[in-house]
Amino acid sequence: MTELTLDRGVPAALGGSDDPMALLEPHRVSLTGYCYRMLGSAFEAEDAVQETLVRAWRAIGSFEGRAALRSWLYRIATNVCLDMLGARQRRARPMDLGPAGVADARLLGQPLGEEAWVEPIPDDRAVPTGGDPADIAVARESIRLAFVAALQHLPPRQRAVLILREVLHWRAAEVAELLETTSVSVNSLLQRARATLATVLPEGAEPPRAEDLEEREQALLARYVDAFERYDMEALTALLREDASWNMPPYALWLRTHEDIVAWCLGPGIGCQGSRLVPVRVNGTLGFGQYKPDPAGGWAPWSVQVLELDGERISGITFFLDTPRWFPLFGLPDHLD
Secondary structure (H helix, E strand, O other): OOOOOOOOOEOHHHOOEOOOHHHHHHHHHHHHHHHHHHHOOHHHHHHHHHHHHHHHHHHHHHOOOOOOHHHHHHHHHHHHHHHHHOOOOOOEOHHHHOOOOOOOHHHOOOOOOHHHEOOOOEHHHHOOOOOOHHHHHHHHHOOOHHHHHHHOOOOHHHHHHHHHHHHOOOOHHHHHHHHOOOHHHHHHHHHHHHHHHHHHOOOOOOOOOOOOHHHHHHHHHHHHHHHHHHOOHHHHHHOEEEEEEEEOOOOOOEEOOHHHHHHHHHOOOHHHOOOEEEEEEEOOEEEEEEEEEOOOOOEEEEEEEEEEEEOOEEEEEEEEOOHHHHHHHOOOOOOEO
């Protein structure tokens, strides 16, 4: 990540200072969360935020204080994201590309490029800490993979409106000012965005809001770790919903039935037997860095697992297999001895 070195002061509207970045930098995490929801990629979100801060730094001398600094930064970030989105193909998940397959390695096909997929993000890159616990809970819920994937179905301006209004709780007038439009237009965009989300969000995609969510998550995931590391298929499938999805980007093949999941694990995926799981905070929940047995000794990186929970069951597991990209991002070691 490039560090900005600054030699200009903050205008009087912001209190004056010899270090403008002292005012800009505290917004990095919340801006990254916003850009991630817009773009569906942790790396693109960080690029967008860096460009936002560069533009803000260059223009800060002309900041007159008619809008709050936060609103000004979000306006810049929105414009950066809209520029990046352009007319490109939306990012997706394997489940968006076709029906479930069967446990046959010949159907795996060629890996698709990284630009095709909604990607994972560490919580600490996208969720501010130290704020209101309720706001932090909402921020975590709104970076769940299923929700971010559903957002990608929205046209860019609808996407921005829905995130600003529903996730960040901006008033319609504030969003209208940011997008240089009217409150009526903002409300119309929001209604259309809600209607689209209602058709694309899978059942169970909205996480439970119970106060004991964390405790229930921990108990369920502890059982999952035990079952996966023992490679006990009966115990593993007992934790999955009957229609749980099992997908492995960058491959488009995905599985749905317990029968196919077990057939895959004991067939093409048998190399995962004996794996070790290291917990990580990812996309608003607990996930794992998975290490497969290394013939040379110890365990080698294999995937970042993101689990989607639905009450007492797991509704989906995504295995992100491009470990050279993901393990450094999550601060995971490159080998377990």
